[in-house]
Amino acid sequence: MDKILRIDMGAAGGPKVSVGPIGDYAGLGGRAMTSAVISKEVPPECHPLSSANKLVIAPGLLSGTAAAMSGRISMGGKSPLTGGIKESNAGGQPAQVLARLGYAAVILEGAPKGSDSYKIFINKDGVKITTDNSLKMLGNYDLVEKMKAQFGDKIACISIGPAGEMKLASSSIACTDMELRPTRHAGRGGLGAVMGSKGVKVIVLDDTGMGMRQPKDPEKFKKANKDFTDGLKKHSVTGQALPAYGTNVLTNILNEAGGYPTYNFKNGQFSGAAKISGETEAALETERGGLATHGCHRGCVIRCSGTYHDKDGHYLTKQPEYETVWSHGGQCGIDDMDKIAMMDFLEDNIGLDTIETGVAIGVAMEAGLLKFGDADASINLIKEIGKGTPLGKIIGSGAAVTGKVFGVERVPVVKGQAMPAYDPRAVQGMGVTYATTTMGADHTAGYAVTANILKVGGFVDPLKPEGQIDLSRNLQIATAAIDSTGMCLFIAFAILDQPETFQALLDLLNACYGLNFTGDSVVAFGKKILGMERDFNKRAGFTSQQDRLPDYFKTQPIPPHNVTFMVKDEDLDKVYNW
Ligand code: SF4
Numbered sequence: 001m002d003k004i005l006r007i008d009m010g011a012a013g014g015p016k017v018s019v020g021p022i023g024d025y026a027g028l029g030g031r032a033m034t035s036a037v038i039s040k041e042v043p044p045e046c047h048p049l050s051s052a053n054k055l056v057i058a059p060g061l062l063s064g065t066a067a068a069m070s071g072r073i074s075m076g077g078k079s080p081l082t083g084g085i086k087e088s089n090a091g092g093q094p095a096q097v098l099a100r101l102g103y104a105a106v107i108l109e110g111a112p113k114g115s116d117s118y119k120i121f122i123n124k125d126g127v128k129i130t131t132d133n134s135l136k137m138l139g140n141y142d143l144v145e146k147m148k149a150q151f152g153d154k155i156a157c158i159s160i161g162p163a164g165e166m167k168l169a170s171s172s173i174a175c176t177d178m179e180l181r182p183t184r185h186a187g188r189g190g191l192g193a194v195m196g197s198k199g200v201k202v203i204v205l206d207d208t209g210m211g212m213r214q215p216k217d218p219e220k221f222k223k224a225n226k227d228f229t230d231g232l233k234k235h236s237v238t239g240q241a242l243p244a245y246g247t248n249v250l251t252n253i254l255n256e257a258g259g260y261p262t263y264n265f266k267n268g269q270f271s272g273a274a275k276i277s278g279e280t281e282a283a284l285e286t287e288r289g290g291l292a293t294h295g296c297h298r299g300c301v302i303r304c305s306g307t308y309h310d311k312d313g314h315y316l317t318k319q320p321e322y323e324t325v326w327s328h329g330g331q332c333g334i335d336d337m338d339k340i341a342m343m344d345f346l347e348d349n350i351g352l353d354t355i356e357t358g359v360a361i362g363v364a365m366e367a368g369l370l371k372f373g374d375a376d377a378s379i380n381l382i383k384e385i386g387k388g389t390p391l392g393k394i395i396g397s398g399a400a401v402t403g404k405v406f407g408v409e410r411v412p413v414v415k416g417q418a419m420p421a422y423d424p425r426a427v428q429g430m431g432v433t434y435a436t437t438t439m440g441a442d443h444t445a446g447y448a449v450t451a452n453i454l455k456v457g458g459f460v461d462p463l464k465p466e467g468q469i470d471l472s473r474n475l476q477i478a479t480a481a482i483d484s485t486g487m488c489l490f491i492a493f494a495i496l497d498q499p500e501t502f503q504a505l506l507d508l509l510n511a512c513y514g515l516n517f518t519g520d521s522v523v524a525f526g527k528k529i530l531g532m533e534r535d536f537n538k539r540a541g542f543t544s545q546q547d548r549l550p551d552y553f554k555t556q557p558i559p560p561h562n563v564t565f566m567v568k569d570e571d572l573d574k575v576y577n578w
Contacts, residue, residue, distance in 0.1 A: 001029075001064060001104045001213060005127065007120065009198045010051050010110025015118060015129045022104050027513075029061035031087040031483035032529050033105050034076025038085055039532040044539035048080040048190075049167055049197040051111035057098070057158065057203075058106075060486015064099025064213040066221075067508050068229045070486040071095045071297030073158075073175060078540070079189035081169040081356070081398055082415040082440040085536040087483065088191055091296035091305075092175030092184035093156035095486055098122075100207040112199040117165075121151065123206040135201045137162045139349035139386070140174045140182035147204050153180060159202040161351025164192030166388050168396035170356040171196065174348065177296045177305070183318035184296050187353035188442060189417065190398075216514035224507035229301050231501025237456065237493040242304040243293045247322035248278030250421070250449075251329075257453050258560045259426035259462065262330040263372055264362040265412045265419070268426045268558045272335025276325050281337060282306070289313045302490055308341045317345035320354075323443070326421035327358020332365055332378060339375035343382055350386040352396065357382065359418035360395045360402040367406035410556075415440035415546050424549055424565050425558045427452045427462045431565045432472035436547045436575040438533035444489055446475035450496060457496030465566040473575050477526035484529065485509065527578060534576055544573050 004025065008016045028036050034056040046052035055077045062070035073095035079086035098106065101122060112118070119132045135143060140161045147157055156176050163171035171192030174182035215221035232238045241249045251273050254260040258268035274280065282292035288309035295303040296318075306319030320341055328340045347354045361378050364370060370377040384392030394405050399418040403411030412419040417440025424431025429448025437445035448471050452462035460467040482489055487505070495502040502519070509517050537546075553565040 001059070001099050001102055003102050003104065005103050005106045005122070007106070007108050007127070007129065008110045009108060009112050009118070009200065015112070017127045017129065025104065029063070029104065029484050030058055030072065030074040030089065030486055031076070031480060032525070033058035033484070034074045034087050035085060035529055035533050037105065037107060038076050038078065039536045042078055044078070044536050045541070046078060048078045048083070048194060053078045053194055053197070055108040055191065055194045055198060056105055058104065059095040059099040061484060062508060062512060063095040063486035065215060065512055066212055066299070067225055067512070068232070068299050068301045069488045069491055071299060072483070072486050072488055073098065074483065075173050075186040075191045077191050077194040079191070079440070080167070080193045081190040082417050084415060084440065084540055084542055085438055085533045086189035086191060087439065088186035088188045089483060090173070090175045090184045090186040091488060092177045093297050094158050094175045094205055096297060096299070097156040097205040097207040099213060100210040101205065106203070108195065108198045108200060111197055116199060117201045118199050119201060120203045121206070122203065124209045132201070137165060140351055141349050143202060144176060144180060144182050147202060148180060151204050151206060154206060154208055155180070156205045157182065157202055158205070160192045160195050161349055162386050162388065163351045163396055164196040165201070166393065166396070167193040167196045168385070168393065169193060169398045169401070170353045170360070170396050172351050172353050174351055177318070178298060181318065183348055185348065185353070187355065189440065192351050215512040217511040220507060221511035224504050224511055228501060228504035228508060231498050231504055232301055232491060232494050235494040235497060237454070238302045238490060242302050242490060245278030245282045246292070246304045246306055246319050248281050248320070248325050250322045251277040251325060252279065253453065254422060257426065257462070259423045259453065260326070260330050261412070261421065261423040263333050264331060264366045264410060265423060265558070268423050269560055270330040273330065275335040276329045276337050276340060278322070281308070281319065281325070284337060285309065285319065290315070292319070294319070300488065302488065304490060311338065316341050317348060320344040323421045324354035324358070327355050328361070328378060331358050331362040333372035334375045334378065336375050339379065342379055346379065346382045346386065350382070352382070352385065355420050356398050356418045357385070357395065359399040359412060363399050363402045363408050363411055364395060364406060366410060367408050369406060410552055411550065413441060414549060417441045422449055423558055424553055425563050426561055428465055428565060428567055429460060429462065429468040429471045431549055431553070432468045432567055432572065432575065433476065435549050435572050436472065437476060438530065438537055444479065446472045446479055447489070447492065448472055448475060450475070450493065456493050463561055463563050465568070465571070468567055469571050469575055473578070476530060476575070477523055479526070480529040481522045481526035484525070530576070547572050
């Protein structure tokens with residue numbers, strides 16, 4: 001994994017490919033790679049859809065090896081949604097395949113003049129780019145079927161749906177899973193629109209003939225991988241809860257904790273929660289012949305994923321994640337699991353961020369455009385996005401735009417990005433992360449639910465401001481580092497609680513690269529990544545004013561605890577003081 005593939009989509013005479021050594025970016029992977037390239041090579045003040053922006057696709061440092069859980073791929077660029085730097089990562093097969101092909105990053109640069117759609121095929125023999133306008137406006141599912149027919153079923157795909165082609169700010173980039181379904185998305189921040197602005201509809205990867213990446217010290221690596229896997233299996237979250245019920249195990253937990261935002265962040269509990277909980281979802285999946293436990297890529301041992309079948313027992317979509325079930329469920333007052341699953345399918349197919357879309361629909365409900373609880377009207381709105389009607393384009397531009405167009409004050413966004421499924425008043429550590437992360441409101445950037453609610457890695461009272469700054473800061477630093485390894489973030493539950501599992505992760509990195517990484521090096525690495533991202537945002541015009549929650553979170557208490565967000569502005573400004 002020592003090459004960088006650059007494709008200049010705006011070159012005179014058509015896209016131009018160049019392959020060069022990793023050079024200055026040696027030692028970086030995943031988020032560290034995407035943020036380093038964007039920070040160094042993209043003018044911070046550029047328009048996100050202009051030729052000056054770049055889309056960087058990078059497997060993690062351990063991707064392509066035999067290390068368990070190492071299949072995350074990072075996508076990075078200047079975000080059309082936030083206007084700041086963005087890294088959004090996804091599971092599925094592409095990270096492993098790209099890494100085995102030897103690429104530390106694929107960088108799409110420039111922008112083509114016309115409106116042609118391009119298909120990029122990468123295998124051991126090189127890169128082939130062709131114009132293929134028959135792919136225009138295809139949904140991700142049909143697109144992947146066409147790629148299978150053309151290239152066989154040993155491929156992995158990275159693609160955009162109609163939303164990305166329309167350059168909507170909620171558009172995602174889809175990655176195929178083990179069954180070649182486009183179900184794993186780099187959802188946040190509208191990076192599908194950046195791929196669309198480059199004219200690229202799909203990147204097809206085929207690693208036939210390439211072996212697994214070999215570590216520098218195979219014996220140490222093998223032992224570390226076993227210790228790491230054993231550690232994940234013995235932790236109650238990674239070994240039991242996530243495999244059994246998927247991420248949606250959180251619905252009942254957050255609802256009981258009063259931190260489940262309902263009816264556009266008006267209440268912290270939802271009367272319909274039990275009907276859309278992970279327990280209900282898993283039972284339905286099993287009963288209908290789907291799968292309640294499944295890995296999104298080879299080498300996943302937690303297996304939080306699944307497949308959801310309709311009432312007739314036919315595949316409908318992958319197991320909708322907690323945040324997806326919430327954004328269309330509690331946020332919109334909907335408690336019909338089948339309708340939510342249909343929305344999940346539509347969004348995967350159209351290529352949309354499920355969080356941003358659900359929150360935008362909740363904001364539209366608050367405006368009176370449709371009624372809270374109206375699942376069919378929600379489904380129709382998502383279809384309108386896919387068709388590109390004017391109303392669909394408004395909703396597909398995200399919650400902030402929807403709120404502006406329809407005159408809504410209560411719009412739950414930070415830096416223009418919709419808040420996920422944890423109310424920042426009832427889970428105050430998450431409020432600190434939403435406010436201060438470089439990414440806009442993003443739960444994965446510093447998942448304080450661990451210590452606030454789950455009592456993983458200690459306990460910090462979720463309803464009080466004390467301790468939240470340190471909690472969020474430490475999690476943001478650790479997350480930036482983990483997002484660079486290619487490891488799924490869910491390993492964090494085990495490594496926060498079990499020092500020997502954290503050591504096994506360090507041993508994996510050290511055995512792979514011949515390094516001597518320690519806990520302190522991980523912290524330094526995480527800080528370096530956040531520093532680059534923060535610097536980019538500053539140069540793009542962000543100030544401390546963007547590190548704030550909307551005012552109403554400070555003035556409108558949320559039931560049942562009747563609390564407001566109480567962390568002071570001056571304390572938020574200390575998160576990046578180290
Ligand atoms: S734990 Fe879940 S999200 Fe993570 S790699 Fe496995 S299936 Fe994918």
